[in-house]
Amino acid sequence: MTNEDLIAALQGIAQKHWDTHKAPTLLSQLPKLLSTHLQADYKPILGTVSLKSFIKTSQGLGGYRLVEHPTQRAKLGIVPPGVDFEFPVTTDEKTISTLSRQDIEGFARVLGALTPDELRHVSLPATLVIKLLETK
Template sequence: MEKSAESILEFTVEKTREVWEKAEKPYLLSQLGPDLIKGGINYKEILGEVGLKDFFKAHSDRVTFIQHPQKLAKIGLVPKGIEFEYPPEAPSSARYQKDLKDIDTHRAGASRRRYIVSQFLGLLAELDDEEAATVQIPTNILAKLLREK
């Protein structure tokens, strides 16, 4: 694959079409980076300070940019002309939408840090298998976050 912005765009348009035809769901930007690296492309070197999100917003004539209304990090692309909206969140997710102000009302003696980490892990548990496969958090980092100061 040629190392240019146009080749990134062509690769992504094709991959977006393939994902849509196979599963009728967006091609997630979180998967695009690893896919480009597998193809020998470092998009950061080619695009410079322009992130993938901004790059594809600027090329809306080739693919449609989709962002989840609640999970702002869930960003995907669908083929041009396809109408798609992420489904609304299930009511069970509402418990994770608390403001940080409410953290002090946590359960029976659990520390504030442990509560925050457990809420974060609960959110990770809601990711679909494809998204979850891209999340890597070293256990020493989790252990450090759980330590009392």
């Protein structure tokens, strides 16, 4: 089995999945689909390179392209090259991504003004805290 075989398999899988579901083939689905499609282990071709890295470097050669969710790093897949696809972004994600440094500092000032008793009743989702910490 060669790189070209793996590229051709990825192309076939991306096209078939798109034709059937009008959605990307998620990276998490690819190992099983590749094993079924190739009827062999594809990992020796990759060597020490991850499947994602292989796809990124070979997408120009193959009939597929990598699509990544703008805020969820683990959500990525492949689509045929001519397909215009972007993962939808929820309203919450749009709001968090548009927070400015001033917004975050204002939020921190409000929290700082609360009494210790009031702070005990404040509950924030961990995802929000992470996004606030990641905002530059």
